Amino acid sequence: MRYSNLLLGVLFLFFCSSSKGQERKDSLVSGDFKGLTIEQFILQLEAQTPFHFYYDQKQFDSLQITLSVKGQPLQKVLELAFVNTNFHYSIDQHDNVFLIKDKMIRTDLPAGFFGSSRNINDSAITNTNTADIGLTSDSSTISASLENKLYEIGTKSQIRTGNSTVAGYVRDDKTHEPLPGVSIYLEENPGIGTVTDQFGFFSLTLPRGLHTLNIQSRGKRDVRRHILVYANGKIDIYLHDQIISLREVIISSRKTSNVRSVQLGVEKLNISTIKTIPTIFGEADISRALLVLPGVKSVGEASTGFNVRGGATDQNLILFNGTTVYNPSHFFGFFSAFNPEVIKDVELYKSSIPAKYGGRLSSVLDITSKEGNKKNYAGSAGIGPVTSRLNVEGPIFKDSSSSFVLGARATYADWLLKLLPKQYERSKASFYDVVLHTTHEMNKKNSLYLTAYLSNDHFNLNNDTAYEYSNRNFCVQWKHTFNNKLNNLVSGGYDFYKYDINSEANKINAYDLQFNINQASVKSDFNYYINAKHTVQFGLNSIFYKLNPGSYRPLGSESLVKTDIIPSEQALESALYCGDRYNLTPDFSIDYALRYSFFQYLGPQTVSTYAPGLPKEESSRIGNKEYGRGSVIKTYSGPEYRFAFRYSLTSDFSIKAGFNSLRQYIHMLSNTTAIAPTDIWKLSDPNIKPQEGNQISFGMYKNFKSNTIETSVEVYYKRMEHYLDYKSGAILVLNHNIETDVINTKGKAYGVELLIKKTAGKLNGWLSYTYSRTLLKMDDPLAGEVINHGQYYPSNYDKPHDVSFVGNLKLSHRFSISTNIAYSTGRPITLPVGRYTYAGSQRVLYSDRNAYRIPDNFRVDFSMNIEGNHKVQQKTHNSWTIGAYNLTGRKNPYSVYFISENGLIKGYKLSIFGSIIPFVNFNIRF
Template sequence: MMKAFLFFIIGALFALPCFSQNKFTVSGTVKSASKGETVIGATISAGGRYVTQTNEYGFYSLTVPTGTYELTISNVSFAPYSQQIIVNKDITLHVELIDDAQTLDEVVISSSRGRSLSSPQMGLERVTPNEIAKVPVLMGEKDVVKVLQLLPGIKSAGDGSSGMYVRGGAADQNLVLLDEANVYNASHLLGFFSTFNSDAIKDVSVYKSGMPAQYGGRLSSVLDIKMNDGNNQDFNVSGGVGLISAKLNVEGPIQTGKSSFLLTGRRTYADMFLKLSNDSSINSNSLYFYDLNAKLNYQLGEKDRIYFSGYLGKDHLGVGDLFGLDWGNKTATMRWNHVFNSKLFSNTSLIYSNYDYNISINSGTNNFDIRSNIRDYNFKQEFQWYPNNRNSIRMGLNSIYHNIKPGEVRSKNEESSINDIRMQNRYSWENGIYASNTWSVSDKFNLTYGLRLSTFSILGEGDFYNVNSEGKVIDTTHYGKGDFVKTYVNLEPRLAASYQWNSANSVKASYVRNAQYLHLISNSTSTSPTDKWIASTNIIKPELSDQFSIGYYRNLADNRYELSVESYYKTLQNQIDYRDGADVYNSNNAIETELLYGKGRAYGIEWLLKKSTGRLTGWISYTLSKTERKIDGINNNEWYNARQDRTHDIAIVAMYQLNKKWTLSANWVFYTGDAVTFPAGKYIIDDRTVYYYTARNSYRMPNYHRLDLGATMQLKQKKRWSSELSFSLYNAYGRENAYTIEFMDSKNDPNKTVANQIALFKFIPSVSYNFKFK
């Protein structure tokens, strides 16, 4: 396999067309004139014929024949830039773009740079902080994940969850990155809000298919979030106060034009209102979260820049002294950008991430803690090479050391009636090496081809098992610290193509294979802070997926509207589910004894119609899909619905600039109820009702729909000060959507069973005040 990979790289490089001596390269960095932030995805064109885009650090490289060109640079957030250049040698040209936020056409920034007709990239969605700010959400708290869930193929895990299902994948099959660091639980307040503070966000990209070769480790999607660099031109202070939270953002130059800092923080304060109660059973409780984002960046010279960024977030839920639940993420990233020459760009990253939770229970003689933790140490090296105007090559490697504590129960004192339960720590080493090339074959046909070679080594110290078909351990082998238990190796090819037959129409197709070595163990209906991450073992094999996609894209009405239709078919191997009656939380047994394995499939079609300019902007999305699993030992070994299976998913989002003072917004969602397992009958044992179940996920929750309304009123707006009031109404017509359905004996007739539906939200109004000072 390694030889095949090397042959691929060598073949790819030798296949590149040679470029003659009379071609030269224009390269540089594109930045915002007002902030000094690098601009991602700006389009650079020389004479309308030679085109490229800035990378994620604002760098571009464009090779053209000798001549005189009109160089244009455009990005939807900025005013167009144009300059005539004479190319008779290599040129370094750094450009600063002027913000163009004053026109009504820029009320909502479109995702058009993610939907380039010529690019082979499929399944890419982008949202901006401007879009996030305008879409009405729960409690008025800006939330990037909630906005993403309004796009086709990305499904909400339901009220009270920040999890998302992408093209039939489970919640753990999404790779979530914050400045390249893995985020293992992207939720606050038990999932009502996401981890990401929109005030700290620069760019959000989600890949549903055709993931570039630099990404690996998950089956279904990549959510890549990049933090703001910080303003290196002027100091800015902004913030806001809402019904449940407050936030503050400070940024500014360390050395004007060369270095900057960013610091953002927010905290909810619902627990402070609890303190006002005279009832001791209420005022002793707590429920809050806080998070901090920080970033520093330094321009070391013409060719070098270094970044330091970090995130710290924590949630706390407490019921007096009886119960406490804490969970949180920590990440840290150090990156070094180096420009070797006009054609070769390098990024080197050292990355740390940590996720943990702790449950504390004090009830009589039941005094114990439940803990779990996953910690990563990550190194990444990548090169981007621009050999000529038709090829753009990425190649690099990624190495991650995982340290996982799946879970343990520890009694607090000798009088505790709870015995210690300690699952073994697991250690593993995940590696990937990759190369890809985006090749402009002709003016109409573009191709991206690449390959990722991933390996996953299971390391000691610990016991590893063999399990029979009944889930019983039949053999145990002990490995010492640092011993290699088993190594999995997978080739992950990537291929995508686009054909643009005129300025308004194109078709695309892609194929991608992904391997996933870490798995989330959960038997709840949505992601929970106490779900367990486990690594592949000698028994739990890596999950694999193969996805085929095809799509049609069209720009309408002089590019004011975008229409896209994408269809996909995905096969999945080594999928994990539970044995009937499994208990993965309260057992000293090997986790492998509770699991079953099989295959899956997901297929569907997605429509998106988007309007990106004018007073009225927004989109309509519709997804028709099916997601199934087939696992021996479940449902008589027949195909059954995965819990994330939904037939229909619709979202309508609209934003209207009424005038310079008022912006109105609304969104309406509808989706088919989740697949669930309800009891098929019951029997009585010792005067206690016991329900029995038959086919898994063969029932449906009621259909879900909801309307949200929002309005933003611009208050004072001066040269150095601006403020606004934001209003929102979540679930405007008071639909009582089912969160859970409980089955119980009828009080009047115990032989009868009644279903009790619980809804989380009815009408939720909110108001927040936001300000900015510079």
């Protein structure tokens, strides 16, 4: 009888426990929850399930929950309720649910968590708290979205000693867009880590066993992932936005990429940072944002192009999703040519230029667009005093494998031109740009990307002269992943730029002047993640150029203008490269690469020949040489070396050094200070050599206050050869022998760049100071003209002192203010200093080249951003931006010119923005 009672008791306990387990497993939630407080929401959950909830109601006073579910497990319902917030939950074995803000809590430890003290073959390791899907092959991928889980990479049957490679993608949890530049490293050994590439891909070789991954990205919440590595496998990681809750500012203290990266002279800006910088007319502007960075300058306000570390404007390679953009501005420099609504990140390489880039001496500006929301349709729009813009994005197919982003922008600036003096009131100006980018994930190993870009400007000066210029770009990219260690990106593209200037005010002299450049490119880039110490990049690329240097034709039947056409030019530029990032120790890393470039100037072409030992002038030209189609007229080639190292003295202090050598085979010819519509591009040929440059740089990087204040000092020295400058009185447009009006010069540039940046808190921003000099020298007697007596003279963009301050202050949850203060030395100019009599007539005597300077430049800009409410689940978000450009109304000089009046030469100062310019913009996201 005793044994019977005991048996019945055991059966009863077994039945109860089984019933409870079944009840917990089958507890599903259904309901349409609209705008519920946390208390109302929990009461409904407790009514449908056996779970009991514990939480501090004060922490949830700002949360409203709106969602609709049907037959979903409690865990899924809580994930949906807390998506894009900083609230977390944990469930213990007794059906208790704990809710908390910011910090994660655990009610138990996952099996195998203390793997260092146990054998991973121990049968006690189960899948109770691991991911629902274990890896059985490289094609299986874990979706890692929670911190309180242990994710198994591979299976126990695959275990063996040694290392395994863990690879995957880091994506935005809300849109599923890839996140580039995310730092991933081992918590127990920060020396083992990596950074995601432009597609959000990472590969990390680790010892087998238990590890904790730390994942950090600016603007995202820092997260950890506990992984148990048996074999090679894949894991995708999803990051949430860093939500700043009411009455609180979250400070992330572990961002150390500026100290830990090997590269130096690299500036990264995301679009949210760019939007905080006040600009003219209040629209976010990439070009203006670059000018507040150390080492980046321009010749003046509203000028096209920028100068990096003493380089000319044509020495910057500007890339948009891999395509080359030749004119990065609208309206002669007043606006950037890139719609801010479709831009994701901007990266500027001033040194440490990766070996896959080439063709320019000074910098690479790599602009990346959004990939588009793969989960939901969304968009944004904005309207300002001069422009309007619209962006739409979303999935193409329901399975989230494809996405698109479409952005458009247009202007209505004619009303502004009517404010000009009466003689210009009939002037008209307009521009537009359109961007389309699509992404398609064919399968786990293959993805396809397509980008199309079009920009166009039209300006008519008082119904007299019309200016039109346009960029057209198209690129298709195919990414193939061979395995966890090797992937390849194949790209093919077509880039086109043209300008057209015509005038028909006088029917007899009506003309049409055109120029265009076409280039077709193909490239293949490989990334090979050998192990934790070595990451190898190699590949090849080729560009075919076709330039139409100029055509001058009559416009209309009454025009007597004589047709003049410069023959087209063709060339092929190719390169091979290979580089390795070698992490010798956790504190010491080097990055070294070799790039070898080839350039072939091709026929058909007629090349002028000159008498040996004499300057290239019309008087020394002795004939022409004809070349047929496809013939190689001239070949240039040479190696380009890239080297950098980083040594960490402490976890927040490092020193870096680097060396770059580069070659440039295409030149922009201009005798104006800023880029003008009449500037032309010229290929290297038998009479014009390619430019060559070498740069050495050194930097120190130190962070303070838990890495929330970043400081850096960088110094550099650069040498340039065969830089093209113009002769006095040069004619560059429609010149059949352009080599007779330009000269090869030597150049040197040196400087120091200081930066202090506060990255978190209610007050953030940066202060930068740059001291730099850019000097040119022409002392070759065979050039036909010696400038400045053969001594060094300042370049047109030599501005020794440059100071920029950008500050952002969060006044409240909805109000913030931003200011930009800029000071720079005035640029050099050549002035008339006297007069003399020659052959019975008076002539003007000019100073040495660029011997004087215009007055210094100082400007203060201000803006206030007013946000709508910040409810997490709100469908639309709107904001207003109001402010003023040139708040002090200072008449900053753009140039100085001279006019002869009554026998006297008088000087005048020209200012582009001589008064305060207020603006207001309205923005909406949906």
